[in-house]
Amino acid sequence: MERDIMIVGAGGWGREAVWTLERINAKEPTWRVIGFADDDPAKAKGSLEGYPMLGAVEKASKDHPGAAVYVAIGDNAVRENIYRRLRGHDFPVIIDPSAEVAPTAELRHGVFVGPQAVVSVGAELGKFVIVNARAGVGHDNKLGDFAQVCPGATLGGHVTLGEHAHVGANAVVASGVTVGANAAIAIGSAVLSAVPAGASPNA
Secondary structure (H helix, E strand, C coil), X not given: CCEEEEEECCCHHXXXXXXXXXXXXXXXXXXXXXXXXXXXXXXXXXEECCEEECCCHXXXXXXXXXXXXXXCCCCHHHHHHHHHHCECECCCCEECCCCEECCCCEECCCCEECCCCEECCCCEECCXXXXXXXXXXXXXXXXXXXXXXXXXXXXXXXXXXXCCXXXXXCXXXXXXXXXXXXXXXXXXXXXXXXXXXXXXXXX
């Protein structure tokens, strides 16, 4: 039985989320995308990827109180803000059909695992974590709420990411390393030692 789902964020990330939902539905009808919500007045009307614009976030929430929500916002802090404004909705885990997620991995609500990504055994992903396309999350990783692993990035075993940590595209974090809350790892970096909270090495 299909469930209604609303995408919050009518941008590139929202379009990618819809693409994954369509790929899920091609395997087994699961989601009925009712449209996009966005606070940008320029995106209040019209359509995107063939789905209607539903207006501002609070309006769309009130108009569709029973819909599940995926928050398709790449900025970690903004994603958390939207989540806190939309309490009461269901925030499902979205996993692309081409991704591999170990049965012993633990994924909290709102998590997204993108195309060809891998989440290995014993990994723990906090709420609203993004594991983007072709990213690798190693065994026994612990990813804090609202963290993000960008396309092609690789985390070795026993890596810890604090809340809101951001690992740039094609970066590598060595096994056992801790990346603190709100830290940002630059694109293509090799991280071999601990990164303090809020730091931006090699940026």
